[in-house]
Amino acid sequence: MSKRIDIQKTYKLFIDGKFPRTESGRYIKWTDSNNTTVVNICRGSRKDFRNAMVSARKASRSWACRTAYNRAQILYRIGEILEGRRDQFMAELTLQGLTKKQTASEIDQSIDRFIYYAGWADKYQQVFSHVNPVSMPYFNFTVPEATGVVAAIAPNDTSLLGMVSIIAPVIAGGNSIVILASESFPLCSITFAEVLHTSDVPAGAVNILTGYRSELIEHFSSHMDVNAILYCGDNGVDKKLVETNAALNVKHVIQFPEQNWAKDEHQSPYHILKCQETKTTWHPIGV
Amino acid sequence: MVKSKNSTSQVIDQIGTQERVARLFSRSIKKESKVQALHLALSMIDLTTLEGKDSSGKVKQLCYKASHLHDSFSGLPNVAAICVYPTMVPVAKKALEGTGINVASVATAFPSGMADLQAKLDEVKSVVEDGADEVDMVISRGEFLRGEYEYVSDEIAQVKEACGNAHLKVILETGELVTLDNVRLASDLAMEAGADFIKTSTGKVSPAATPSVVLTMLEAIKDYQIKTGKKIGMKPAGGIGTAKQAVQYLVMIKETLGNDWLSPDLFRFGASSLANDVLMQIVKQSTGHYQSKDYFSID
Numbered sequence A: 001m002s003k004r005i006d007i008q009k010t011y012k013l014f015i016d017g018k019f020p021r022t023e024s025g026r027y028i029k030w031t032d033s034n035n036t037t038v039v040n041i042c043r044g045s046r047k048d049f050r051n052a053m054v055s056a057r058k059a060s061r062s063w064a065c066r067t068a069y070n071r072a073q074i075l076y077r078i079g080e081i082l083e084g085r086r087d088q089f090m091a092e093l094t095l096q097g098l099t100k101k102q103t104a105s106e107i108d109q110s111i112d113r114f115i116y117y118a119g120w121a122d123k124y125q126q127v128f129s130h131v132n133p134v135s136m137p138y139f140n141f142t143v144p145e146a147t148g149v150v151a152a153i154a155p156n157d158t159s160l161l162g163m164v165s166i167i168a169p170v171i172a173g174g175n176s177i178v179i180l181a182s183e184s185f186p187l188c189s190i191t192f193a194e195v196l197h198t199s200d201v202p203a204g205a206v207n208i209l210t211g212y213r214s215e216l217i218e219h220f221s222s223h224m225d226v227n228a229i230l231y232c233g234d235n236g237v238d239k240k241l242v243e244t245n246a247a248l249n250v251k252h253v254i255q256f257p258e259q260n261w262a263k264d265e266h267q268s269p270y271h272i273l274k275c276q277e278t279k280t281t282w283h284p285i286g287v
Numbered sequence B: 001m002v003k004s005k006n007s008t009s010q011v012i013d014q015i016g017t018q019e020r021v022a023r024l025f026s027r028s029i030k031k032e033s034k035v036q037a038l039h040l041a042l043s044m045i046d047l048t049t050l051e052g053k054d055s056s057g058k059v060k061q062l063c064y065k066a067s068h069l070h071d072s073f074s075g076l077p078n079v080a081a082i083c084v085y086p087t088m089v090p091v092a093k094k095a096l097e098g099t100g101i102n103v104a105s106v107a108t109a110f111p112s113g114m115a116d117l118q119a120k121l122d123e124v125k126s127v128v129e130d131g132a133d134e135v136d137m138v139i140s141r142g143e144f145l146r147g148e149y150e151y152v153s154d155e156i157a158q159v160k161e162a163c164g165n166a167h168l169k170v171i172l173e174t175g176e177l178v179t180l181d182n183v184r185l186a187s188d189l190a191m192e193a194g195a196d197f198i199k200t201s202t203g204k205v206s207p208a209a210t211p212s213v214v215l216t217m218l219e220a221i222k223d224y225q226i227k228t229g230k231k232i233g234m235k236p237a238g239g240i241g242t243a244k245q246a247v248q249y250l251v252m253i254k255e256t257l258g259n260d261w262l263s264p265d266l267f268r269f270g271a272s273s274l275a276n277d278v279l280m281q282i283v284k285q286s287t288g289h290y291q292s293k294d295y296f297s298i299d
Helices: A046-065 A068-084 A086-095 A100-121 A124-128 A161-172 A187-197 A213-222 A236-246 A269-273 B014-025 B031-043 B056-067 B086-095 B117-129 B141-145 B149-163 B180-192 B211-228 B243-257 B274-287
Strands: A027-031 A038-042 A130-132 A138-146 A149-153 A176-180 A206-209 A228-232 A252-256 A276-284 B045-048 B081-084 B102-107 B134-138 B167-171 B197-199 B233-235 B269-271
Touching: A046 A138, A046 A149, A046 A176, A046 A206, A046 A213, A068 A086, A068 A100, A068 A161, A068 A187, A086 A100, A086 A187, A100 A161, A100 A269, A124 A138, A124 A269, A149 A161, A149 A213, A161 A176, A161 A187, A161 A206, A161 A228, A161 A269, A176 A213, A187 A206, A213 A228, A213 A236, A228 A236, A236 A252, B014 B211, B014 B243, B031 B045, B031 B243, B031 B274, B045 B056, B045 B274, B056 B081, B056 B086, B081 B086, B081 B134, B086 B102, B086 B117, B102 B117, B117 B134, B117 B149, B134 B149, B141 B149, B141 B180, B149 B167, B149 B180, B180 B197, B180 B211, B197 B211, B211 B233, B211 B243, B243 B274, B269 B274
Parallel strands: A149 A176, A149 A228, A176 A206, A228 A252, B045 B081, B045 B269, B081 B102, B102 B134, B134 B167, B167 B197, B197 B233
Antiparallel strands: A027 A038, A130 A138, A138 A276
């Protein structure tokens, strides 16, 4: 019998809870540092982003309206499934140049991020809400609520942990997200999408694209249906473009420099607050 | 007069119809042609509200929208008509005074058509008296499916007479007719009995306007024109919510019936949310940025 040929994985996009190829039919050849493994990555297009936005908008309301407790359960579930897929992520991270020790720590921390934010999903609103003293016959209180759809450019120099550190607080806060995976290390993103797919995350709440930053950043930042744009990186031109385009419809702009995403400061309830709207209610009371 | 099912009506090749639809819908319309198509689609819309909870406030708001689609963007056409329930006709008529936008009213016990003929005729006369420019009637599907084609045909003819000068659109409710053969037969019946327009659906039954059904009806209109020289209008309604679908249908009419039908006089879209999607696409074409519903009027 002849030697068995390995079945290679097709890396596709993750839009509306499905795994379509890019509508443009284009792809990027990704090679590891030894030039031994070649993977075709979808080169996402403007239209892929648009489709993802339609789906994210559709999902955003129902995701935000779920009970905080249910969102917490689903985030915890993502952590569970991620744990079970450990070997696959190990292999991909190693292929992308990490040492065995680095790999283990990146996966551990990615799982822990979800467990951490699962804990906060049903608590941050209590912690950040407040009653405001007003000198009128009103009960006046303030609550943070999901801002809607977040478009994010994931950190470029980590494959998994950076993306996870961005997605977890955004969805814990009831937002839906369209995220562009790391351009240099895209492998884990689609495998992570498979984790989301089996974790009861509703279709459209998280959409993951791969492709070139330079091509997509214009569309991520100018789309009028995006409520917040989150940019990770140090490119001055990109940062300016994001700010300028965000002004079209006054999107929230959140920027992170490239950095070590393993640091403790990257898990904090204040990250949830970054993609929230503040709602203040004046409730009349008897005089 | 159509006496029996097989005497005059065509048998429709369902697979062939689907393939033709698929081929027509794969056309890609870009740039200036797209903008032109979108403007045309906008001018063909019958802005519709047909809900039990409709109030005169809602109808007035819709009438305002009909003539002020998106005031911050210049050069937009008005929609063709407002389509409402009979009781709302006076409200709509008053609100649309001087705009040139027609008032269409559904009638004949819409959406089921389950009333006796006299009641239907009275309803039609009353909406016409109230000022409706167009009447959208439903056929008696029960009678049709029972094979009482003559009854259906007579009913349409009498409603047409009751309409006077108002235009008559005949709703076949294709979702209840089951086969394309029936759709073709009902189309032929309606046109011969005096319909000015034939319309797919009430929007209350699923499936509503499907591409195969629309193509079948367009072919019926074409054959009728060849036979009699008369041009009958077409109105797909229900389930058309995106600009992309609207443009696809425009391609279908142009390819099937030619340029004459690319006008609100002979083609309409019955829709409630289509207008906003078309507007969003028009603004996108002009600014280059994808738009959000947040910046357009509420449907």
